[in-house]
Each structure stands twice: as structure tokens, then as C-alpha cells.
Amino acid sequence: MFPARVAIAAGLAALVVGGGVAAALREPAPAATGAFVRDDDGRALVAGGFNTASSSKSAPDGMPDFSEADLDREHADTGTGFVRFLISWRKVEPSPGTYDQAYLDDVAERVDWYAERGYHVMLDMHQDLWSGAITPSGDAGNGAPAWATYLDGLPVRDHDMWELYYLEPGVIRAFDHFWNTTGEHPELMEHYAGAWRAVAQRFAGSEAVVAYDLMNEPYGGTVQGPAFEAGPLTELYRRTVDAIREVDPDTWACLEPQAMGFNWGLPSGLRPVDDPRDGEPRIAFCPHLYPLPMDLGEGFSGTSRGLVEGTVDAWAANTARTARALGDVPVILGEFGLDTTKPGALEYVDLVYRTADAAGMGVVYWSSDPGPWGPYESDGRPRNLLGVVDRPYPRAVAGDLRSWQVADDELVIRLGTGRPGADDDGAGVGAGAASEAYLPAKAFPDGGAVDGGRVVAWDPATRVLTFTIDAGATTVTIRPA
Numbered sequence: 001m002f003p004a005r006v007a008i009a010a011g012l013a014a015l016v017v018g019g020g021v022a023a024a025l026r027e028p029a030p031a032a033t034g035a036f037v038r039d040d041d042g043r044a045l046v047a048g049g050f051n052t053a054s055s056s057k058s059a060p061d062g063m064p065d066f067s068e069a070d071l072d073r074e075h076a077d078t079g080t081g082f083v084r085f086l087i088s089w090r091k092v093e094p095s096p097g098t099y100d101q102a103y104l105d106d107v108a109e110r111v112d113w114y115a116e117r118g119y120h121v122m123l124d125m126h127q128d129l130w131s132g133a134i135t136p137s138g139d140a141g142n143g144a145p146a147w148a149t150y151l152d153g154l155p156v157r158d159h160d161m162w163e164l165y166y167l168e169p170g171v172i173r174a175f176d177h178f179w180n181t182t183g184e185h186p187e188l189m190e191h192y193a194g195a196w197r198a199v200a201q202r203f204a205g206s207e208a209v210v211a212y213d214l215m216n217e218p219y220g221g222t223v224q225g226p227a228f229e230a231g232p233l234t235e236l237y238r239r240t241v242d243a244i245r246e247v248d249p250d251t252w253a254c255l256e257p258q259a260m261g262f263n264w265g266l267p268s269g270l271r272p273v274d275d276p277r278d279g280e281p282r283i284a285f286c287p288h289l290y291p292l293p294m295d296l297g298e299g300f301s302g303t304s305r306g307l308v309e310g311t312v313d314a315w316a317a318n319t320a321r322t323a324r325a326l327g328d329v330p331v332i333l334g335e336f337g338l339d340t341t342k343p344g345a346l347e348y349v350d351l352v353y354r355t356a357d358a359a360g361m362g363v364v365y366w367s368s369d370p371g372p373w374g375p376y377e378s379d380g381r382p383r384n385l386l387g388v389v390d391r392p393y394p395r396a397v398a399g400d401l402r403s404w405q406v407a408d409d410e411l412v413i414r415l416g417t418g419r420p421g422a423d424d425d426g427a428g429v430g431a432g433a434a435s436e437a438y439l440p441a442k443a444f445p446d447g448g449a450v451d452g453g454r455v456v457a458w459d460p461a462t463r464v465l466t467f468t469i470d471a472g473a474t475t476v477t478i479r480p481a
């Protein structure tokens with residue numbers, strides 16, 4: 001069997017074994033490390049938002065079919081404060097060594113939309129199946145430019161199930177050239193790092209852009225698993241972080257594991273990546289979660305429910321383990337989602353958010369695109385997903401944030417007793433700044449009352465409660481005002 005097919009088969013086997021065992025044992029939630037992406041005041045930022053958007057992948061201008069009015073609607077309906085914004089290498093570097101500033105202007109315009117509404121932005125250098133250039137129609141893959149796509153004349157047959165393109169000889173060869181497995185195109189990884197340098201040069205000064213997601217769902221071609229992750233993938237991340245740090249000392253660099261396997265609950269072999277910046281490293285771990293039964297079209301019910309619960313437990317344990325291995329780095333769940341018309345779908349969405357809350361992870365749902373996975377129908381009508389995504393969460397915490405929990409009409413925030421968040425001089429920061437929590441109208445119609453702190457302000461328009469935390473408090477409970 002082809003290595004990738006072996007990996008899928010291993011994934012299935014591990015899922016059945018792992019899912020059954022974990023579901024039976026219901027592994028305890030992994031300990032939260034207290035590591036977070038922090039703002040300029042040293043406050044721990046909790047990502048809560050959508051991926052925007054899949055429509056960017058094939059758009060000629062690389063922009064999402066998403067207007068400023070769409071953002072206002074999302075903000076009003078869900079209280080999000082974070083976005084994983086998709087960008088493409090094909091648009092950043094349309095020809096070798098030339099960077100399209102007009103494209104970066106378009107990205108900057110949308111970053112400003114988010115910034116003006118108090119959002120933080122993760123820029124995601126997105127690829128699926130390497131490139132649109134893997135097929136003549138250009139509608140299978142996305143991400144890499146055609147000039148960086150070498151199929152060597154190998155076949156890429158059409159598939160209804162898009163994931164199967166990853167097994168096509170031409171697609172595997174394109175990845176093998178990029179990772180220099182063939183030894184014939186060592187320049188490609190350098191170009192990729194250079195493209196990120198150009199993006200970072202543009203956004204280094206942006207207060208809103210707090211993170212760069214270096215590659216979406218990496219795939220190793222003929223090199224799979226720990227050999228890929230500890231080899232060429234870690235090498236690409238090292239080179240890209242070095243290139244970014246030449247122009248941007250402060251934005252976090254998000255590392256993703258190999259998607260095939262980790263998304264399904266299998267462990268990662270990713271190795272630590274040094275950060276050459278002065279001060280604390282700013283590396284984060286940003287995995288995705290897509291249990292295999294759901295990738296295969298199942299919902300969250302019957303046999304699938306137990307397997308999926310086992311996958312979520314295994315995934316959470318693997319995520320905590322990998323974050324520790326990378327240096328106790330912050331974790332943002334960069335993607336999870338499903339067709340919410342499937343049975344039990346909203347219970348699954350709620351399970352994932354609760355799991356992330358307990359682990360101290362931010363969550364970015366896939367995706368804001370209209371349709372059966374998203375918050376709105378294609379005609380703009382609200383969908384069932386809104387009721388679950390519109391939930392209370394701590395947006396920014398001036399303290400040693402560890403985890404939080406949503407219970408009926410309470411938001412319980414748990415803190416450690418360490419320094420609120422060392423800044424580059426090692427001094428505790430964030431202690432003096434105020435914290436923020438989003439409180440949805442359904443449970444907090446008039447805002448919140450704070451036990452373990454003091455209310456500073458309530459903004460009924462954005463539904464954001466600003467509050468301070470009592471010195472030494474390890475629990476802050478926000479109840480309806």
C-alpha cells in the first residue's frame with residue numbers, strides 16, 4: 001500500500017482502538033499550561049472566531065466573499081473577537097521573488113475592518129492539495145503558485161472526494177519537490193520563507209495581527225508521520241521563523257502538525273523550533289480537529305458518537321503533549337467544524353468548545369462561509385450553529401489565565417498564582433490592565449456581576465464586560481447582572 005494509504009489505514013485502526021479505549025476511560029482534561037498569545041499590555045488573548053474564508057481559496061483576487069457588513073453581522077450575532085484570515089502564497093509571490101503589494105493592500109484593508117472592531121487576526125498561509133495548478137481546471141487545490149508546482153507529468157486523476165487527490169502521483173510529486181525530498185528544487189522552501197518575510201514586513205507594525213499560521217494542514221508527500229514532521233516540516237518552520245524575525249520581532253508564529261493523523265486523534269512528531277527574537281519565544285501550536293468518522297460523513301450519534309468522543313479525548317491529550325514538547329507554547333485550535341445538519345452536530349460543537357475551554361485553548365471555527373457548515377445560509381438566514389457559537393468567553397485576561405468553564409449562566413475563569421504574563425523584560429505584566437469577557441444576550445441580558453473582581457464597564461453594543469481581578473484571586477465567576 002502507498003505510504004499515505006498506510007497512514008489512513010493506521011488512522012482508522014488507531015481511531016477504533018483509541019476511540020474505544022479513550023471513550024471507555026474518558027481521559028481527564030489535560031492540564032492547562034497558562035501559555036497564551038498576549039497583547040501589548042501582556043493580557044492573555046483567547047481566540048474566539050471563524051476562519052474567513054474558504055471562498056478565498058479560488059478567488060482570482062484571493063479575497064474572501066465577505067464584506068464589512070458581513071463582519072458587523074458576525075460581530076453582533078456571535079461576539080467573536082478573532083479571525084483566522086486565509087491568505088495565499090500564489091497571491092503573495094505571483095512570480096519568483098516578486099511580492100504583490102496590491103494584494104497585501106487588500107489584505108490590510110480587511111485587517112483594518114477587524115482592527116476597528118477590536119478583533120485580533122491570525123494570517124493563515126493556506127494550502128489544500130498544494131496548488132490550483134495540480135489540475136487543468138484549477139478547482140481542486142489551492143495555495144502554492146503554479147511556478148512552484150512541479151508534477152513531472154505524473155497523473156492527477158479527478159475525484160469526488162477531494163481528500164483522495166492527496167494520493168495522486170502528481171500531487172505527491174509536487175509536495176516531494178517542495179520538501180526537497182527529490183533534491184531537485186531546494187529553492188522552493190527558501191521562496192516560501194521569503195514570501196512570509198514579505199507578509200511580515202507588511203504587518204509587523206499591526207496591533208491587530210498577532211499571529212502567523214505558517215502552513216495550513218502540512219502534507220509530506222512520500223514522507224509521512226514523525227519522519228516528515230521532525231524532518232522537512234520542522235526545517236521549513238525554522239527557516240520561516242528566521243525569515244519572519246528579520247522584519248518582525250513580535251508576532252507569534254503558529255506551527256501546525258501533519259494534518260493527516262493528528263486531525264483524527266493521532267500523535268505528532270513535531271520538534272521544537274527556536275525563536276531568535278530577544279525575550280520570550282513567541283511560538284504557538286495551532287492544530288486542527290476533524291474526527292475521521294466525520295471526515296467520512298458521519299454525525300455525532302450512534303456508533304460514531306463514541307468514536308468521536310474518544311477522538312476528542314485523544315486529540316486533547318496529544319495537543320497538550322505536543323504543546324509541552326514545543327516548549328509549553330500557547331495553543332489555538334485553528335480549525336474544527338462540520339455539516340450542522342448531521343445528527344448530534346450541535347452537541348459535538350459544544351463538546352469541542354467545552355474541551356478547549358478546559359484546556360485553555362482558543363477556538364476558530366471552520367468556517368464563516370455560508371452553507372451547511374457555517375453560521376448563515378447562502379441567502380443570509382441565520383443557521384442553527386449561531387446558537388452554540390454565541391457563547392460566553394474571556395476575550396482578554398490581565399492575569400495568569402489557565403482555563404475557563406461555561407456552566408448554565410456562569411462563566412468561571414481559573415487563574416494560576418504565577419506572574420500574569422512575563423513581558424520581554426521578565427516583569428509581570430497585565431496585572432494592572434483590565435480584563436474583558438464577552439457575554440451573550442440570552443444568558444446575560446444586562447451584562448454581568450463579578451465575584452473575584454470588580455466590574456469596570458459594560459458595553460451593551462458589543463456585549464463586552466470590562467473588569468479587574470482581585471489580587472491573588474484564582475477563580476473569577478461572572479454571573480448575570
Ligand SMILES: CN(C)c1ccc(C(=O)NC[C@H]2N[C@H](CO)[C@@H](O)[C@@H]2O)cc1
Pocket residue numbers: 128163166216217219259260263290295335
Ligand atoms: C489525506 N489528507 C492529507 C487530508 C485528509 C483530510 C483533511 C481534512 O479533512 N481537513 C479538514 C478541513 N481543513 C481544510 C481547510 O484547511 C478543509 O478544506 C477541510 O474540510 C486534510 C488532509
